[in-house]
Amino acid sequence: MIFKYICDKSLKKEKKNMTKSQIFRGNEYSKILVLIFLIILSCTFLIYINHSTIRILSGIRAYVNGESHYSKAQKDAARNLITYLYTENEAAWDAYLEELRVPKGDSIARVHLIKGGDVEVIKDGFRQGRNDEKDLDDIIWLFKSFKNISFFANAVNEWEEADNILTRMQQLANQIRKAHSSNDIALQNQDEILAEINELSTLLTLKEKQFSEALGEGSRSIKGYLLCVNILFIFLIFGCITSYYFMMTKKLIQSKKETEINNEHLVVANNELDKFVYSASHDLRSPITSLKGLIEVAQLEESPSEIKKYLRLMYKSLVKQDQFISDIIDYSRNKRKDILWERVEISELIEDVLLQHISQYSKEEVVIEKDLCIDSLYSDSLRLRIILNNLISNALKYADTEKEQIKLFLRFYASDEDYIIEIEDNGIGIREELLQRIFEMFFVTNTNLGSGLGLYITKQAVENLNGTISVDSVVGQGTLFTITIPMILKDE
Structure with a gap:
């Protein structure tokens, strides 16, 4: 169980960036x-615009085609009327009358469409x-949809005026019919009527032409608008696809x-695991091997004083192994347990730690x-206990025996946004050349005093x-460890 937590080191390193990474990825996905x-x-x-445009153009084509029937029928009607006038x-x-039905039918449809x-x-x-x-269907849809649009409204006006001329x-x-029925029409009157029919027919031809031109102008405008809209949306789609491509490329590079x-x-992590397994097995077996050797020697010894000396050595070996096991437990707890933020009373914590060592x-x-310039701080009590326990233990363990007293200074204070x-x-x-390595796993300056895990766990x-x-x-004078922890405010 202990060894698997070595792999957690890489996960812990990743966890610090996990929230930012998740937010970044969330923004990317959005x-x-x-x-x-x-x-x-x-x-x-x-698709909708093109479909609508096709339907518009289809409707315009149908109106132009209908106008050709309207025009032909009107001209045929005028020709037959002239024939009837003279014969x-x-x-x-x-x-x-038959030819007249064509424009009349269109006129009826127009009136009912307006109403x-x-x-x-x-x-x-x-x-x-x-x-x-x-x-x-396209003819009716175009009328209802575009009756207020300028080009189509102009065409409808021309259509209405043509129907009025047709009424005349x-x-x-x-x-003419009434005059023929009463035999009351002279040749002179026939010529005047013929001129009037021709004039009305010419006016109708003009209105029919203007009707077609209005629709033609509308279709050309629609063609221009369609081209602009298509270009706009194509650029938009191209831009989106390009942005998507670059985002995915960036994402692939980032993922790599x-x-x-x-x-x-x-x-x-694997290197540390190998080192941990090797060092842990060595440090766990070393005291046991030492104990076995001391027990074998003590069994051969008859002097009580020598036996006591061997017992003291055995005790030291057990203390060392106990410390190593304690360090492994701290290492495991530090790796395994989540941060638990809580109010920590500094005096109580220090007293508990000192009681274990002095x-x-x-x-x-x-x-x-x-x-102690501060009474309490908001932090994780387990990590603070591990930090104080290891640093105080080291201060006592590496005391200078040539000095009369072991002096230990503990300072807690706040600075700007940090606790110190x-x-x-x-x-x-500690010698200067060793300062850069003291926080490495299993690095020790004295193999008889430490396991090499204490400062690593502290860091x-x-x-x-x-x-x-x-x-x-400074060698011969002492050591100062300074820990800076960001200040976390919490409402009481």
Whole structure:
């Protein structure tokens, strides 16, 4: 169980960046979703606009085609009316009425479209106007949708004026019919009527031409608008796809970098695991081997004083093994337990830690000075206990035996946004060339005094609190450890 926590080191390193990474990835995913949504929306609009445009152009084509039937029927009607004017041929009159039905049907459809009349009546009118059955829905839809648009409104106005001219022609035709019925028409009158028919026919031709031109102008405008809209949406889609491509490329590069970093962390973790297994097995077996040797020698010894000496050596071996096991437990707890933020009373914590270490010393041997400028802080009590326990233990363990007293200085104070903890001793000190390595796993300056885990665990505990630890030492004078922990405010 202990060994597996070595691998947690790489996970702990990653956890510090986990929240930022998750937020960053969340933002990335949101941007990708927005881009995909824009692409889908743009494509949908593009399809809708193109479909609508095709339907508009189809409707315009149907109107132009209907106008050709309207124009042809009007001209044929005028021709048959002229024939009837001069010949009184009933077949010519019937042909006139038949041809007149075409523009009349379109006129009926127009009137009912303006009034919002029944769709079937409107369709019957367009059928009478010889419009194709397949075009009727597009014709009606275009009228209802674009009746207030300038180009189409102009075309409808021309259509209405043509129907009014056609009404005047019908009135003239009725006068001709009445005159023939009463045999009251002179040659001179026929020529005047002919001129009037030709004039009305010319006006109708002009209105029909203007109707077609209005629709043609509208179709050209629609073509221009369609081109602009298509270009706009194509650029939008292209931009979204390009952004998506670059985001995915960036994401792949980032993912590759993260994989490389994780691989590096795994290599470090595996190296530490190998080192831990080797050193732990050695340090666990070494006291046992020593005990076995001392027991074998003690069994051969008869002198009580020598036996006591061997027992003291055995005791030292057991104390060393107990310390090593304690260090492993601290290492495990530091790796395994989550940070638990709580209010920590400093005086109580210090007293509990000191009680574990100075009970074997007399008051004259150890002098402890405390300068506590703060009563409590909001932190993790387990990590603080590990930090104080290891640093105080080291101060006592590496005391200078040539000095009369072991002096230990404990200082707690706040500075700006940080808590500062200083632990200073007057011990043997640490050589300058060793200062850079004292926080490495299993690094020891004296194999008889330490396991090499204490300061390593201390540094890990400080980093778990998002803090830093530094050391200053002078050989023969003592060592000062300074821990800086970010201040966390919590409402009481």
